[in-house]
Amino acid sequence: MALQVYNTLHRRKELFTPQHEGFVGIYVCGPTVYGHSHLGHAKSYVSFDVIVRFLRSLGYRVLYVQNITDVGHLTDDADQGEDKLARQARIDRIPPMQLAETYTRSYFEDMDTLNVLRPDIVPRASGHITEQISMVQTLIGKGMAYVANGSVYFDVGSFPAYGKLSGRTVEDLNAGARVEIKEEKKHPADFALWKRADAGHIMRWPSPWGEGFPGWHIECSAMSMKYLGEGFDIHGGGLENQFPHHECEIAQSEGATGKPFVRYWLHNNMVTVNGKKMGKSLGNFITLKDAFAKWDPQVVRFFILQSHYRSTLDFSDEALDGARAGYEKLANTLRNLREKIAIAPDGGEGTGVDLDRRTAEFRNAMDDDFNTPQAIAVLFDVARELNQAFASEKNYGRPSLEAIDRWYALHAGSVLGIMTGDARGAGSSGPLVGPLVELLIAIRSDIRLQKLWALSDKIRDGLARIGIGLEDKKAGTTWKNIS
């Protein structure tokens, strides 16, 4: 089977064939950096992280671009309201770019903690004003946009395919438009490409139409095409951005270039809390920093991947506790495996786990529009078989056990980004670990001189459970991470 992805543009699963053989260009809408990231961000960026990891595991060279929105995103997500950053900066009494710096850093801290690999290029919207102005000029030149009172609007009537992503029509939009229509718009469904900066608006740049700032939608068109070309493979983002944001991106980009913009549109679904939409106004908003205080970030990541990226993810304490139980079950099996490897003979029996079959199952799951819950089920299938094998108390050979360990390192670790060395409690030794282990070794040495073998074994076994193996040599005892 080959990779099939659900393309929102055509509302069906399609065979994935990139534009250039062996190379995938992917753009994902990044965060608007005016506050700490929440569970919704985690769902989106963990999902696309796994998509990028899987594409790389298939041998593709992937160029992953994810922007930072630091200007132009208004409080109503469309053309009305205040700039989200300008508003928060006013409240915090700091310059907007200091706010952007603070929350960009906070965002990446949280993503690093979730084991989300950094995108290859992270363009800032405010850093691409020139590119955005150029694109607006092109659209005006083609008669697809018009200047009104220092702002520039896209004329949706000039792009007949408007609505092809979201399934909305211009008629629907006109009919459903708000009462307060900006008089300067020719049609209610037209959207802003460039907005005039009123007196007192802090974030402003000179333009052919006077001082102003870019519309939110034009940013992603300008930045994605700058780094990935006029037509590229995958555009990702949250479902809530399908309309108007992504619909507008298509209209602007295809309007400006006359070429297809994106081959595959991928949208992740949203997070609910105890069955209800999560929102600041609803008071059920959970930041990642709060979540990490309660749950291991690896468990949060595991929880997210246990549901499909196109399904809603319902967050509750019970659901997280359930995920933790599953995660620990798998982690225990892996720890047990490492302990067995440490003492396994070079020869010895095979475990009988059919890794080729499981590899195919894992690949099939991921090939089916990145079905991570199914892929995780395969990880559990291998664990179950392995635990059965261990129950028989046979003396398995090191090569057979190491093959399973490598299988997990690839499928759980590299592709899904879970059960990595750190997650199993080893590898990430803090500065105190060495001295503590050395102290235990020194105490154990004294204990052994007094022939208190039970206590000596208690230290060895206790350390092994933590993931630290001792080796007694003539010159003394050494230790190493075994998990």
Next chain:
Amino acid sequence: MALQVYNTLHRRKELFTPQHEGFVGIYVCGPTVYGHSHLGHAKSYVSFDVIVRFLRSLGYRVLYVQNITDVGHLTDDADQGEDKLARQARIDRIPPMQLAETYTRSYFEDMDTLNVLRPDIVPRASGHITEQISMVQTLIGKGMAYVANGSVYFDVGSFPAYGKLSGRTVEDLNAGARVEIKEEKKHPADFALWKRADAGHIMRWPSPWGEGFPGWHIECSAMSMKYLGEGFDIHGGGLENQFPHHECEIAQSEGATGKPFVRYWLHNNMVTVNGKKMGKSLGNFITLKDAFAKWDPQVVRFFILQSHYRSTLDFSDEALDGARAGYEKLANTLRNLREKIAIAPDGGEGTGVDLDRRTAEFRNAMDDDFNTPQAIAVLFDVARELNQAFASEKNYGRPSLEAIDRWYALHAGSVLGIMTGDARGAGSSGPLVGPLVELLIAIRSDIRLQKLWALSDKIRDGLARIGIGLEDKKAGTTWKNIS
């Protein structure tokens, strides 16, 4: 005494008085991100980090802007050669902005490791093309710059004060100019504000003069004035950037605004290796990642601060070993202090250390153009007195000891950024620390049941040395970080 700083502009120490009471705006030239950071970067950014920390400790609200140069910095540091990023990106076969992303991240990783606080705003040069073009237009409008063949040059003859920072004259410059003079320059000393992009040049933007890219110097003028205003307090950077970079910044900025650009120019001196200039071509180039593999980053920071920022810093294994010995001496005293605090009585005697006097000495050292070697000497003076006090075996009271601990937390920790909790081996507990300590407590409990008191004490004392205190209660033994 009040803060005196050495102002390169006037070649003397001057009383520091910021433009706006209580507020300091500071701009420091950031790295050109085409490779890993080296010891020269550490010297510069640790120095300015301490300057910012000290200003904050004086009660100033500081806005610290430090740019990232990701375009326009040519291989000869002036107007000739290839763009440093474009060149490296071609060698690495990745897009220049991916290179910039990679090494920006690497730079901040290293700075975080050195306990350098992040700047408040980190503008990217490529993200401020609009601002740079506007400034070039202003200079052309004022007759201080001219267009030649798609490039724009600053006419140094139009700015009589050119040379005021570096002490060079236009005549010197013309006489000493290279043989290969770009014919399009009217005078050999003129410098590029905007360069025409030849065919094949990747990083290019549209401009009123055709497609091109900004000159290196204009970037810092545009970014510093955008975030700090047309005139601001402090501009910092390495001495090697005094000419031409900072000289050109003054000419452009003051030429464009007609106002004084910067009140205080602060320059840090360079790093030598075994007495010789450090350079890639000399083969004695030491990256921070290599240095950290050999020495504790806190020791590297301590080493840097043991010489004055305006002195050269000579790096050698012996010098670093010496710094480590000094660092450990101070760290041991602090660890000892923490151990004493853990067991000190609530009342009890005072240590007799005159903290008011030492505070004044520390402040005087820092007030004298940020004399960190002298400030560190005061830290050692307090340590010496404290060790003398401990030698007398008196039973000092907790309040007196805690006052000294707070004194170090402020002067060594907050101001100099050394001897912080983490550095003393505690606070930064890795995930294994808890389980290891619990294992030691369990073993100790068994040992106590067998009345092996010497072994029990060995565990308690060993943990205390590491910075972990045990407390035996009826319900069992608990532990906490005491360092």
